[in-house]
Amino acid sequence: MDNTQHDQDAEARYHRRAPERAARLDDAAKGIIDFSEMARLDTRRDMIHPNDGLGLERILGTSDLLEVNFLDIGRRAGRAVGRVQVRDGAGRVREFGTGFVVSPALLLTNNHVLPTADSARHSLLDLDFEDDEQFNPRPPVMFGLDPERFFHTNEALDFTLVAVRPAAVDGGAPLAAYGFLPLNETKGKILLDEYVAVIQHPGGAPKKIALRNNKLVDLFDDFIHYTTDTDRGASGSPVFNDQWQVVALHHAGVKRRDAEGRVLSVDGAVWTPPMGEExxxxxxxxxxxxxxxxxxxxxxxxxxxAAQRALLDELFAGSPASTPASGTVTPLTTAERALELFQRVTGYEIGFLGPTVALPTLSAAQLADAAPRLDGRGHVLEYVHFSAVLCASRRLAYYTAVNIDGRKTKTIKRDRDVWYFDPRLAREHQTGPDLYERNDLDMGHLVRRNDPVWGRPAATANEDTFHFTNCAPQHKHLNRRTWLALEDYILNNADNHNLKVSVFTGPVFRADDMTYRGAYQLPAEFWKVVVMVKPGRELSATAYLQTQKNLLEDLEFAYGAYRTYQVPVTRIEAITGLDFGPLRDHDPMAVLESAGPARVIGEADDIRL
Incomplete structure (x- = not known):
């Protein structure tokens, strides 16, 4: 692919700034402080994960240490990077480039890789084109590009954004299984002398990563210069900072020249044809x-x-600059965790309490609308100590089920909200941050954040609760004090030998639920079934219903009353269509004739166990 003009422009920029670079290095050697750089440092500091204790030290150059999770996060980031096969109309491969998926449907690469919609129409994206831990090649998964759906290019900035077809050409894993790299439109993600990394397909070879000799040496309005090793075919690669945020799109090189301006080869001699570009x-x-x-x-x-703007909206949703300061969405709201993290997770355990407490059974209609896992393993999503089943049409959980062990609970500080898409489900079956932007809706946890946080995997369990599959839209003025106190009260009154509780939670789906933004139906009610073992090893199953109906009638101004009720388990079955099996026989509301159809719960003492 011809990139001569971009290389020449890059060289011109590099040499024009040579005196300034030399002066900066001289000032640094003399201890002269650049106060403008200090201001940029403040901006950069805000982009470091609060748990990354060494992040600032690396930026300041006082430490080269990295947490070992740097490798895990980088491995996850690399899944969205692929080789671009540039093909002609006859299907023949003419050149190779690199590209990376930046939203659920869009690929970013260089203009000089895919300059026109026609060039994209015949080309392919190879994902998983890499070697495994034994240096054996993984089978690549190919995806077609879809410029009719979206194509935008800019020759001056040398980038092309094009839609990718969601299904693999060869029947492999779908595009959604690879996640994407969110683009942060805020400036200040990288500072001079910081290190960068480039994941690439040099020369069309299997995926490589450049981690050494890779300092940022110059910053321009639209470009950055760095010393990372790349090669032909690396055009279109993502350039990362130490937090694995994409800071640039690699596109050109600055050739080494001698005093007479002649291009030098890697061995120091003057480069002349027929010496190869490499x-x-x-x-x-x-x-x-x-x-x-x-x-x-x-x-x-x-x-x-409108259809193409909607695809860009998905791209912008991952950028903090598109999020109101008062919102709950963070820069990683649209992050996706690696599939490997779920391999050994068993989820909700039916024998946790001793007596078997099975998952609720879906009706035939619900089963037909249950969101299927992409790996073909049914529809139950297992997390640490809890599970969830989603409704595909509503994009919310039919139910969640969690095991709580009060003897082993741990306290983990909630530093910030980072919400994840689950890579085991198709993206269209999950809600995302767009539902919660610029309104009074919170991302309400269904499984409480603290519930599964016990035992050795407590930290992972805490992270697992921040999946979009485990949240539902709840008005910010919904008073959840009584709702949240229910489990604490019941846990404290459980059999002292066990101190264990299992909890089922979910929204009530009704046909007349309010339609919001033309795409979402907002549930007005939420239910909870709490199961414990009483003295004598008898089960007790209590059910609760909470409404936010008045609050949803006007998302901007309503402050209506809420109510929490204790109701029979059979009432939850009737309004949700779920079948809780024998749990209905262990319900105190069912055996007390005086209990009535519902009891208003104002405080914990109102609960019937």
Whole structure:
């Protein structure tokens, strides 16, 4: 692929700033402080994960240490990077490039890799084109590109954004299984002298990563320069900072030249044809800043048809600049965790209490609408100490089920909310941050954050609760004090030998639920069934119902009353369509004739056990 002009422009920028770079290095050696750089450092500090204790030290250059999870996060990031097969109309491979998935449907690469919609129409994206731990090649999974659905390119910034077909050409895992790399349109994600990493397919080879000799040496309005090793075919690669945020799109190189301006080879000799391009020595590489790409897309969005704007909205949803300061969405709201994290998770245990307490049974209609796992393993999603089953059409859980062990609970501070899509489900079966933006809706945990946080995997359990599969839209003024106190009260009154409780929770789906933003039906009621072992080893199953109906009638101004009720388990079965089996026989509301159809719960003492 011809990238001559971009290389020449990059070289011009590099050499024009040579005196400034030399002066900066001289000032640093003399201990002269650059106060403008200190201001940028404050911005950069805000982008470090609060749990990354060494992040600031790495930025300041006082430590090269990394947490070992750096490798895990990088491995996850690499899943969305693939080789672009640039093909002609006859299907012949002409060149290779690199690209990476940046939203549920869009791929980012260079303009000089895919300059036109026609070039994209015939080309393919290879994911998993890499070697495994034994250096054996993994079978690549190929995806077609869909420029009719979306195609936007900018020659000056050398980027192309194009839609990817969701299903693999060869029947492999779907595109959703690989996740994507969110683009943060905020500036300040990288500082001079920080290290970058580039995941790439050099020369069309299996996936590689450049981690060494990779300092950022210069910053421009639209470009950055860094010393990372790359090669032909690396065009279109993501350039990452130490937090694995994408800071640039790699696109060009700065050739090493002698005093007379002649290009040098890697062995120091003057490079001349027929020496191959791979023998050219480079002094730096250039990437297009993500903030500049996003600014161009923001401007372009105004002129696009609605369907294409919707695809860009998905892209912008992952950027903190698109999120109101008062919102609950964070830069990683649209993150997706690696499939490997779920391999050994068993989820809710039916024998946890001693007597068997099975998962609720779906009706035939519910089963037909249950969101299927992408791996073909049914529809139950297992997390640490809890499970969930989602309704595909409503994109919310039919129910969640959690085991709580009060003897082993741990306290984990909630530093911030980072919500995940579950890679085991298709993205269209999950709600995302767009439901919760610019309104009074909270991402309400169904399984409480503290419930599964016990035992050795407590930290993972805490993280697991922050999946979109475990949240539902709840008005911010919904008073959950009584609702949340229910489990604490029942846990404290459980058999002292066990101190164990199992809890089922979910929304009530009604046909007349309010339709919001033309895409979501908001549940007005939530239910909970709490199961414990009483003295004498008898089960007790109590059911509760809470409404936010008055609050949803006006999302901007309503402050209506809420109610929490204790109701018979059979009442929950009737309004949800779920079957709790023998639990209905262990319900005190069912055996006390005076209990009535429902009891208003104002405080814990109102509960009948």
């Amino acid at each position: 023998r050219v020595a480079y002094v730096a590489n250039e990437g297009v800043r993500v903030s500049s790409i996003m600014a161009d897309l923001r401007a372009a969005a105004e002129t696009l048809p």
